[in-house]
Amino acid sequence: MTDQLSGYDGLGLADLIRSGQISAAELVEVVIERIERLNPTLNFMTYKGYDQARAMAADPPRDGAFAGLPWLLKDLILGHAGVPQTSGSRFFRDHVPAQDSLMIQRLKTLGLIYLGSTNVPEFGINLQSGNALFGDTRNPWDPSRTPGGSSGGAAAAVAARIMPLAHGGDGGGSIRVPSSYCGLVGLKPSRGRNSYYPDYADVWYGCGTDGCLSITVRDTAAYSDAMWGSTPGDPYEIPALARPLLQEVGADPGRLRIGVMTRSPGRAAASDDAVRTAEAAAGLCERLGHHVEPVEIPIDYDRFCTTFIRVINVLTAYGLDTAEGLLGRKAEADELQPVVWAIRGLAKNVSGIDHARDVETLRQIGRDICVAVSRYDVVITPSTPVTAPAIGDPSQAWDDVDAYFERLFGHMVFSAPISVSGLPAISLPIEAAANGMPLGTQFIANRGREDTLIRLAAQLEAERPWRDRLPAIVA
Template identity: 40%
Template sequence: MSRLADDFGQYDGLGLAELIRKKEVSPDEVLAATLERIDTRNPAVNAVVMRMDEQARGAIRAGLPDGPFKGVPYLLKDLGVLYTGTITSFGSRLYANYTADHDSEIVARLKRAGLVIAGKTNTPEMGIAPSTEPRLFGPTRNPWKLTHSAGGSSGGAAAAVAAGMLPMAHATDGGGSIRIPASACGLFGLKPTRARNPAGPDAGEGWSGASIGHAVTWSVRDSAALLDATAGPDVGDPYWAPPMARPFLQEVGRDPGRLRIALTVTPWIEGPVDPECAEAARAAARLCASLGHHIEEARPQIDEAAWLQATLTIVTASLTFALETRAAALGRVLKEDDVERITWQRVQLGRSLSAADYARAIHTVHRTGRVVARFLETYDVLLTPTMAKPPYPLGVLDLSTTDPAAFAAARSASVGFTALFNSSGHPAMSVPLGMSQSGLPLGVQFAARFGDEATLFRLGAQLEAAQPWKDRRPV
């Protein structure tokens, strides 16, 4: 038993790095404590689907870079990023033996930051569901209530952090997939500005610019420091985010000033909003007002039907391309039994789309992004619930469901507030400020101007100080 085992949970990533820097503990001891926690806690939640114990020990033996997280363990999401010599399955049987011969650029940057990558976390097939229940590995369970979803598509990452296996983990977000699991599991989750982090060298963007990688964390400062370590364009990127004024970690604790905050509890995908989710956002607005910010109800008015069709077109086209490319690499044609039921329905739709449909979708998404950008010229921040419903019971959002209507309704309730900012590219964060009467966390979302993660980190840290969540953990 590691001597860190008893008090491991009180440290965030930077806290563990400080212990290592002061030589109060060694990277080997921190890794041992993490692996012990995975051993004992993962069976209940099924968050970690690949162990990389030997790679982690080997990285320590080889000597770690002197980065801000030197010696701190980390988990990669099993989707969208590659680590040399390991499988990235994308939560799909079609990719079950897909072994990388190189690192993704963001993985190389995480390694240079001194992180010790110790495994990979569960994800729904191809990341297309807001719950993590793949047929390949089985469902990830919410540490707060094991019968319920941990969110998706970064549900494995969020469940691992919420269960106390480690203080932070890699995640990606193409429609809410950082913010939804953060909300469901009571964590801080920030989706950066479009292209803030690299997607290469295997892609220039994900889902036509909607998707980006970052992390779920307990603390705001860990999220900021991680983004400092990974942000910036890669060689050959098609575009990149505006440069930041200073390191994001320096924004944590900086006075955000008096912000003009717009509040809405009406999603951009039509459907009912649970009163507890709406009240969580209104309570957050009252908290912000008590901190000196100006609050008024307002929302960007978009062509919701056209935008929803455009996002469906882009995701299904991208999904179909990825799956058909993988099948071709295996020397065969993609078949129905290669993928899950909802995934196959999306492929059939993708095959029916025309080039003009895709061009129309891109035009619509760009037009929608301009509406959001103009709205945020008047307001500094837009505040919403993260999700329209509390976390769902497992099974509702299973991609192998036999009830596609229930799946569609639950999906809309999950992404109705979040997906707009994937289309527009604006940074957005889910902050764990609410709890349902049933004991499940309820996140609150804040979106800011393009390139302005700084305001979100300042506000997030202010909220963290005013209403701390560090010690609010699942039993």
Template identity: 40%
Template sequence: MATSDLTELYARSDALELAMLVRQRQVTPVELLDTAIAIVEALNPRLNAMVIETFDLARKAALNPPVGTFGGVPFFLKNIGSMWRGTSLTNGLSYMRDFVCDHDSDMVSRIKAAGFLLLGRTNAPEGGWSIGTEPRLYGPTLNPWNPEITSGGSSGGAGAAVAARMVPLAEASDGGGSIRVPASCCGLVGLKPSRGRITYGPETVDLWHGSIATLCVTRTVRDTAAYLDSVAGSVPGDPYIAPMPISPWLSQLAIPPKGLRIGYALKQPWGEPYAPEVMDSLQATLRLCANLGHHVEQHELSVSLEAAWLHYNVINAVETAADFDRLAGVSGRPVEQQELAPFNWSLLEYGRSLSAIDYAHGIAAVRKASQEIAKDLAAYDVFITPTLTQTPRPVGYWSMEDGDLKRYLHRWSDAGYLFGFNMSGLPAMSVPVAETHSGIPVGVQLVGRYGDEATLLRLAHTMEQELHWDKRRPPISAP
């Protein structure tokens, strides 16, 4: 096959299609890898999506990839959290510049077993607590739809890479919207699964009381479903175990949902009202759901998300301080102020100032808000909100060089509907339902009952068949 033909085939195919071509021996894993590397080398200087390169390791793996669902498909890990033995992991921090993983996390073992070829790691903000991706260490990731606007965060490098067709899907993680925000900004599908769906093992038992989830960003719902089938599961001792579905999530996509009861929110949690184009996208989504035969009704959350957000950041600050204490044991010295962006230093200092009683009160308040959210939405099969209440912000808006903790956290009102489903453990996903007048993607968030990713995936799949978002391609993309 000619190089140009293979590049176009690679760019238009999702991961399952590429894996099928490998199984049918129409292409080889080496050919797919060479194509992916050529695209990365051409586009990454413009987007800064990949920051740690492991091409040589991928080339070795391509000679004999595991026979898994995604055998031979190129893939990126995120530069936060996931341990991959023998490779660098910095979490976007200059303080961790010399850190090398000494083992594989359970998640990475499952990713390898699925057959992926790991090309490297994608950019993420320093420490991850931002919905933009602009770390000092690597510089900002730019959005392939418009380089002047954010690609989102914290999985912004993954979002840009997948949208630009460097890889068909990439690892992403989410503690307050970090899968769903890049999915919305970059026109992708981003599912945050239920609490306990993905194990933190073996090195970690729990993260933020089960509020952080790892999965992926993709261009198609079926890739998300198949990826979830490949990596979901627990290990002995996990504190949360989500119920497994009666059949694989991928196979359930063949059954369109019928007569769902869908609630939706029209009021901004705090901050600015919905941007007009966000409201238009939400209304269009609700009309589509009604036309598909579902019952749609307005329902505003009774819990104060703004108050819950402040309590959630008590947990975040204390856990951040504890993380840096642990890192000091690994690096042999404590982090210094000049090694952190001003926001992260402020967050660290805030965490150190809080008492055990403050932390206990924060946990209690978050758990109570989580209970109220779950009770409030119990009557609905799906609850719909905007993913972001505003259109994507300019590059620099989410810069962590702002050391005013209160002011920076208030800016998260754009994502005010996201963190509540980290706290409550409910599954939530962003789907790219529309574009602005200037061609920038807009996502809506679908929220489901605990353990019921299947309904979200089935509804999203029917929406994808109507809207054909998988066919859209940004100006900066392969070939």
């Protein structure tokens, strides 16, 4: 039986546990064996909570959509009481949260069993998942390439079928980009769906969101249903959906009006593969009866990059100051990656007025994107302009911070503007690149319309299944 488990998604495995075909304790041991076998090659783990998982599996949760399912947490942002949270940093390596974040409390209602934490770039500022503390995470489709970031550790584990889903977060593409590079489902929710109580009012002025990376649309829907919901006083509240997202899986999406944009708004053009895969996804939508037409979303990407980089610099410096307060000491240069150390210095040159102006500029850019998308039910773009780049492209170990950001923002040309807009978006592995590497397609909906995305995503998944597409390195 255990040899066949890789063919199940999370809800499927939970059904096996409920029916007694496998126990939670047996499944935990299966996943631990997979981690021990594949992590030396892929390097996706930062902390192994085997003892906690075994203790919990001995008397496992009985309730929740994923009751008894082992689960991995991204080593960034969300605090899990008693679990180390390094944020991929040598400086923060000894930090252990004393309480659960609200989203962790909610995820526990799913019956998930925490098994460990996954690798990230230092403080999440990269689309790679490597750092000086744990090293580089590798893509199971091709270990010379990155699985993406900052949720790359999660992506590598799920793509290799260590487990069918893992936690991820997205501030400029950090769920959608790893999903694209690894052939997974990755949903970034609308601004306001997540509450970061009690640790933060928000993350990156609402660009930061949390969710999961999974192999099926229905797993993503069930996970999101538990995780979402505002807290009184949250700065970005949004009405709840009419019904659970899981109920949208298999529901008729109707005849949608869909716009398609394959032209990169940045200096570098999207690759032929990115254009072809997005157009193929649009063609599939058209064959399913949807109205599809070309669209251009107006984005001055140079202005966007310049502004967003300054905002990221300031917020990273603020985060470092907060971390120093938690640890009770100052960070030294040799405890931070060169790019992160340089960012802190650059932030000191930004005045309060400059920062306020930058935030307003980003909000206006986001509003313009929302207006353009509002003419459609869904807009299709590539998730990423290229397939997974080589490890270290770019690296936070670089000394040239300008070169670093230029390369980084070249990879997030389709994802980062949507983060700033606050719109929901999902990356789906509809097609692959000519060389067989995964390359996702991004589907963007209007604010609060994750239901539209899930209905369409489930329809596409049924028409063009991807669950059985496996990488070179697999459990």
